[in-house]
Amino acid sequence: MNIVIIEDEGLVADDLELNIRKLIDEPLDIVQIRSVKEGIAYFKNNKSTDLIFSDIQLGDGLSFEIFVAEPVTAPVIFCTAYDEYALDAFKTNGIDYILKPFTLQTLDNALQKYKQLKKIFSTDQMPQFDALMQLLAGKETQKAASVLVYHLDKIIPINLDDIAMFYLANEVTHLLTFSGKTFYPNKTLDELEKLCGSSFFRANRQFLVCRKAIVDVSSFFSRKLSLNLNINFSEKVIISKGKAAQFLSWLAKA
Structure with missing residues (x-):
């Protein structure tokens, strides 16, 4: 067969x-x-x-x-x-x-x-x-129900509702949950952006952020925007001037 x-x-x-x-x-x-x-x-x-x-x-x-x-x-x-x-x-x-x-x-x-x-x-x-x-x-x-990650010898589905953001660090894709856990999906941010649908926004090359993780937005240098998040994450997530209007439109609808 x-x-x-x-x-x-x-x-x-x-x-x-x-x-x-x-x-x-x-x-x-x-x-x-x-x-x-x-x-x-x-x-x-x-x-x-x-x-x-x-x-x-x-x-x-x-x-x-x-x-x-x-x-x-x-x-x-x-x-x-x-x-x-x-x-x-x-x-x-x-x-x-x-x-x-x-x-x-x-x-x-x-x-x-x-x-x-x-x-x-x-x-x-x-x-x-x-x-x-x-x-x-x-x-x-296109929106999936979960994202598969690899942990030790297991494949674990992480529910999309539990994911606060995806980010790139040292050329490795990270998945951060609202509970503060980090996993490593074997997908690029481009692939995850297609998979996760309109509840996530591609802030820049490094970050793909869930709407539920965003508390509010602050003005940043040169008409950029800085996201204030409800999760423990030390690095600033910045929206470029060129993407600001698109982001605010998404934020109002999401």
Whole structure:
């Protein structure tokens, strides 16, 4: 059986592959793909896939772009943290999903639907990946429920509501919670900005700040703005003069 895992987080992909091998008692050929670009190249030359497990938000775009560029006839099971609104769209288009963080049981349930999904993908009624891609391009449906971080030998989902900010220090991305805990997500601030939606603002190259963490704003030198936060964080978070109007508009709406 040929299975493809599309997931840009290496540890998540490895964990998924390990659990798939536990549940399927037959020889498996499992390929891991990390990006949209890599996925398009793979499916252009490989048409014999039996089943696909796919994340949605990859580092270089949405995984739907792969299936629009290279239509597949294999069932797709999405491993996602997207909200219920987006998941309803998957059902409408004949696609199954499991929510991150997944368990062995939810994965087993998804595999039980494999034959049913295979029938759908074998007909002319192919899922409308282009429509789903447009749907998920909006900020509200881009927003994830949690961010995965790595701590020792574990993968931990941190609820988005618990995150005060992301910041860059020594070229490493840090996640700071409202309770003062620090974690290290394996994503860039650019990727997190897309993932977190409109409740976070990219203050500058170094900071991505949650609206709930901002108490008020002070004027700073040269018409810049300085954020006053409700968390214990010693470094000043500055909004440039060029971004000030955009920030104040966001602050009023967020």
